[in-house]
Amino acid sequence: MDTVLDLLEALVGFDTTSRATNLDLVAFVEAHLDEHGIDHQRVLDPTGTKANLLARVGPDVDGGVVLTGHTDCVPVEGQPWTRPPFELTEDGDRLYGRGTTDMKGFLAVVLAALPALAATDLARPIHLVLTYDEEIGTVGAPSAVDALLASGPRPELVIVGEPTSLRPVTAHKGVRAFTTSVEGLDGHSSQPQHAANAIAALARIATFIDDLAARHRDAAADPRFTPPYTTFNLATIEGGQALNIVPRHAQLTWEYRPVPADDADRLAVEVERFADEEVLPRLREATGTGRISFRADAVARGLEAEPDGAAEALVRRLTGSDGPSETVPFGTDGGHFQAAGLSTVVCGPGAIEQAHQPDEWIERSQLVACVDLIDGLREELTAART
Numbered sequence: 001m002d003t004v005l006d007l008l009e010a011l012v013g014f015d016t017t018s019r020a021t022n023l024d025l026v027a028f029v030e031a032h033l034d035e036h037g038i039d040h041q042r043v044l045d046p047t048g049t050k051a052n053l054l055a056r057v058g059p060d061v062d063g064g065v066v067l068t069g070h071t072d073c074v075p076v077e078g079q080p081w082t083r084p085p086f087e088l089t090e091d092g093d094r095l096y097g098r099g100t101t102d103m104k105g106f107l108a109v110v111l112a113a114l115p116a117l118a119a120t121d122l123a124r125p126i127h128l129v130l131t132y133d134e135e136i137g138t139v140g141a142p143s144a145v146d147a148l149l150a151s152g153p154r155p156e157l158v159i160v161g162e163p164t165s166l167r168p169v170t171a172h173k174g175v176r177a178f179t180t181s182v183e184g185l186d187g188h189s190s191q192p193q194h195a196a197n198a199i200a201a202l203a204r205i206a207t208f209i210d211d212l213a214a215r216h217r218d219a220a221a222d223p224r225f226t227p228p229y230t231t232f233n234l235a236t237i238e239g240g241q242a243l244n245i246v247p248r249h250a251q252l253t254w255e256y257r258p259v260p261a262d263d264a265d266r267l268a269v270e271v272e273r274f275a276d277e278e279v280l281p282r283l284r285e286a287t288g289t290g291r292i293s294f295r296a297d298a299v300a301r302g303l304e305a306e307p308d309g310a311a312e313a314l315v316r317r318l319t320g321s322d323g324p325s326e327t328v329p330f331g332t333d334g335g336h337f338q339a340a341g342l343s344t345v346v347c348g349p350g351a352i353e354q355a356h357q358p359d360e361w362i363e364r365s366q367l368v369a370c371v372d373l374i375d376g377l378r379e380e381l382t383a384a385r386t
Contacts, residue, residue: 008104008105009088010028011099012088012097017073018133019075021050022050022051037118057125064153066126066155068159070134070140071107073099074098094361102162103163105163114128137298137299158345159345160347161348162332162352165366168315168325168347170325171260171303173230174258175255176264176296176300178254178255178268179297182292183292185287188244188245192286194287195246196248201292205279208274216262222261230262239251303346310343311345318373
């Protein structure tokens with residue numbers, strides 16, 4: 001456990017908030033891999049300021065297991081932390097620091113296990129995949145999956161180490177996030193007939209989204225989830241200059257989290273159609289001026305439960321879990337791996353209730369149990385050769 005804690009301390013020490021680079025953390029992990037003779041591949045984002053990291057231990061054959069986690073974390077500003085967020089501190093069984101639960105604890109356990117895994121005569125390989133910008137919409141996962149499938153043998157299954165208290169999770173909602181902008185025509189508030197009010201137009205779109213949310217709430221389409229329906233969130237709105245000016249510009253950020261049964265693409269199309277057919281003509285009615293645009297900011301795929309899924313079966317063997325399959329309302333990178341044809345399950349140390357919170361913490365006992373899980377995986381992949 002000492003190595004796990006040393007690695008966790010180092011990982012927490014990197015401020016990998018999504019707005020910042022993760023390259024220092026990636027370089028740290030690369031140095032750890034180099035020390036133990038493990039080949040790795042860095043996959044940069046288009047800006048060159050962030051990267052996915054891939055590595056493999058074991059034979060160059062198909063059928064391996066992917067252990068994956070994201071390197072970024074959420075901000076700490078505005079939260080009432082009582083401990084330094086980017087320093088690992090210990091109090092009893094709890095280890096405090098940003099990312100301890102979500103999800104640097106899992107990464108520390110896996111990194112600590114890699115030397116032993118590399119020294120083992122495995123029958124099938126273990127792939128390590130670290131991603132960037134999961135927290136703002138699984139941004140790095142698609143290129144990570146592409147690189148994984150293009151760079152070597154095809155793995156069979158994936159374990160996403162998000163915090164589930166080490167219980168197997170087989171399904172989760174997706175996430176779609178958008179920015180909607182309205183450009184009208186400003187004017188004196190006493191002469192609205194010579195202007196095009198951007199805020200009024202945007203308010204109609206926001207109300208339509210809120211009505212759409214109510215419609216889905218009443219439908220309650222999927223009892224496996226809490227809540228059992230597709231949710232919507234009107235997140236931020238801005239616009240206007242002064243009380244006596246008809247506003248030229250307004251902007252809304254919003255998201256929805258669809259249950260697997262809902263057509264995620266159709267929901268966005270429905271909002272855009274309403275804006276185009278109902279809102280835009282009214283915006284342009286007086287002056288002929290106006291424009292409404294939609295920008296997709298994030299697309300996180302949902303995870304579907306797999307009948308007799310290989311990934312779920314493996315995790316159940318490793319954890320001894322025999323309870324019912326679980327679902328969660330939050331998103332992960334897992335949907336992108338599953339969409340590529342890889343059996344996927346979410347299972348990792350820590351509780352989601354501690355994630356994104358001030359004084360985020362993980363129990364030492366959860367890390368110990370995760371060490372046991374990885375040890376069991378090593379034994380299983382070794383026994384497969386005998």
